[in-house]
Amino acid sequence: MSIVIKVEHVSKMYRLGEVGTGTLTHDLNQWWARLRGKEDPSSKIADLNDRTKVSDSQYVWALKDVSFDVNQGEVLGIIGRNGAGKSTLLKILSRTTLPTEGIIRAKGRIASLLEVGTGFHPELTGRENIFQNGAILGMTRHEIRRKFDEIVDFAGVAKYIDTPVKRYSSGMYVRLAFAVAAHLEPEILIVDEVLAVGDAEFQKKCLGKMKDVSTNDGRTVLFVSHNLAAVKTLCSRSVLMSQGTVRDIGDTNQIVTQYVKLNSDYMTRRIEYKGEDQAPGNDKIKVLRAEVTPDVISVDDPVTISFELLNMMHFTRFKVSFDLVNSSEQIVFSTAVDITISARGSASAKCYIPGHFLNDDIYSVWFYMFTDEMTPLLLLKDMLNFEIIDKSRDYAYLGKINGVVRPILRWETSG
Amino acid sequence: MKESNEDWTIVIKPQTGLFDIDFKELLQYRDLLYIFVRRDLMAVYKQTILGPIWFFIQPLLTTMVYAFVYGGIANIGTDGKPRLLFYLTGTVLWAYFSECLVSTSSTFTANASVFGKVYFPRVILPLAKVISTLFKMGIQMILLAIAYAVYIALGQYSFQVNGYILTLPLLIIIMANLGLGVGMIVTSLTIKYRDLQYLVAFGVQLLMFAAPVVYPLSRFHGKMLLLLKLNPVSAVIETFRAAVLGGTVDWYMLGYSFMISTVLLAAGYVIFNKAEKSFIDTV
Secondary structure (H helix, E strand, O other), rough: OOEEEEEEEEEEEEEEEOOOOHHHHHHHHHHHHOOOOOOOOHHOOOEEEOHHHHOOOOOOEEEEEEEEEEEOOOEEEEEEEEOOHHHHHHHHHHHOOOOOOEEEEEEEOOOEEEEOOOOOOOOOOOHHHHHHHHHHHHOOHHHHHHHHHHHHHHHHHHHHHHOOOHHHHHHHHHHHHOOOHHHOOOOOEEEEEEOOOOHHHHHHHHHHHHOOOOOOOOOEEEEEOHHHHHHHHHOOOEEEEEEOEEEEEEEEHHHHHHHHHHHHHOOOOEOOOOOOOOEEEOOOOEEEEEEEOOOOOOOOOOEEEEEEEEEOOOEEEEEEEEEEEEHHHEEEEEEEEEEEOOOOOEEEEEEEEEOOOEEEEEEEEEEEEEOOOEEEEEEEEEEEEEEOOOOOOOOOOOOOOOEEEEEOOOOOOOO | HHHHHHHHOEEOOOOOOOOOOOOOHHHHHHHHHHHHHHHHHHHOOOOOOOOHHHHHHHHHHHHHHHHHHHHHHHOOOOOOOOOOHHHHHHHHHHHHHHHHHHHHHHHHHHHHHHHOOOOOOOHHHHHHHHHHHHHHHHHEEEEEHHHHHHHHOOOOOOOOOOOOHHHHHHHHHHHHHHHHHHHHHHHHHHHOOOOHHHHHHHHHHHHHHOOOOOOHHOOOOOOHHHHHHHHHHHHHHHHHHHHHHHOOHHHHHHHHHHHHHHHHHHHHHHHHHHOOOOOOOOO
């Protein structure tokens, strides 16, 4: 296996805030420092990229010391939260911006599909845009002419080929754009979130093309996506980025697991308190511990939610209940159980949610306690959060599967 | 895994040197140049009724307004040349220069969205503009020829086109160099300092009065004349007029003009090349 892209110690610094007045003096300062052979005064004070913190520095490292290799013919996944530096890395790879430090070497043409319809001129027809877009992406006119029918066929827009693209639907637009890039035959293709658009049939075509490109033609694909199902299915190896650095690189399943764990750092998957003083609750009921297991939950994994409760009253019969709320603030279900907790004692409750039931989403547990006569005692919104991730699929559709829940149901077919 | 440095076709590294210009790459993208030129010509008159006729109407009206205002009202002399022909010869090359300058100076700001997504040598865009504007100038030349023929047919002027006309390619090159060179400097600076963008729009209009477009150089003497001659555009317009309507050519002035234009083009390209690498972070 030979290396087609070698990324070595690449860093990228950005200036924060508005570029406006004061830039001239700033530029002169920088220039003066360089003239005296000193280090750029601004580079010392740059911070690592962490959006959650307010930084004193005017500069930020969008990428810091990123190194990895890409082998020929592989589909390499790049995952990370928003702001992890994925887009900056892609920008550098597609040469729309330069790194501040470091070097990238590549063999062959790199074509990116950073955004849909790049360089499409709305007044020009589909035909004219195919030629223009192809040429922008580095094809010669001869190459485009040779591929023209194939492109039109792939995009499925034959009927509208002589219509200005401003009259195209967004789906047609995307299809045409992807078709041109897919037929460009670059040695290295960068695909960024295009699969979010387009219908199932088109997605199928795209993924087929991507696989085709990598396995049959030995070309390389860099695939950047938030769609974990797609990454798991398409990529054997992935890079996990976080705060502008490469957190890890390796087998996709293992990287996705890490990614989810990293994300869960931002979620409350578990709360635990030693003393009753700190524990959330009121003078009637306190929650000593609450937890979602396992650490990484895929759609087919069963989920356990457990609570440990402290009764502050003499009363002993309660109802423990919670609502499971998804990211669109819908209550997926509400469940309750009777429990007896001795006076001033504690007890635990566990709820088992089966696998193959919840869809991939981010969930929140809203916790309630009642007396057995349904007098409310305690309500804790957003007590726990957790994410359920998609798994790899063995069929072509890799988009989001609709529905609040995702059960496996019994079907019967005939004929 | 074996490595050899010669295999790498793309090397991306921080800010390259001043003269790190890849001409080979430009050659690879010649088809893109062709397509951009075609687009510039086609997209202009899409969804218009008159279409390419607009290329005629615009200079014709401008020249008539000049003839009326500067010739008729202000009564500025034309060295004894027919007014319409005098202004047409002045504006044909001037319009070419100013259009090259104005369109080049908005290269980065106008194409930021495309530049942010794909890489191709950015200089292709202003080059395409310079070439497509050439077609427009060609049409204006035809207009000039028609007007000339009408004057001759009416017996109001005689055929004065002479050997100096052979300098026309040189004149066009000088104008293209100037438009490109200054435009590339301006667009590189507008990335950070938008102020220049506004300056160019009316600056070009003002600049026209610093060149013998609507008046002949012969009206001036001494310091004023020297000042006008320092403008590299002056020699081009005077030479063209002499070639078409008769007169003499100041070869020193033309040589000076050519040199200045070459220096400006080289400087512009170097600055442009440096600016294109980092512009997307600033724009």
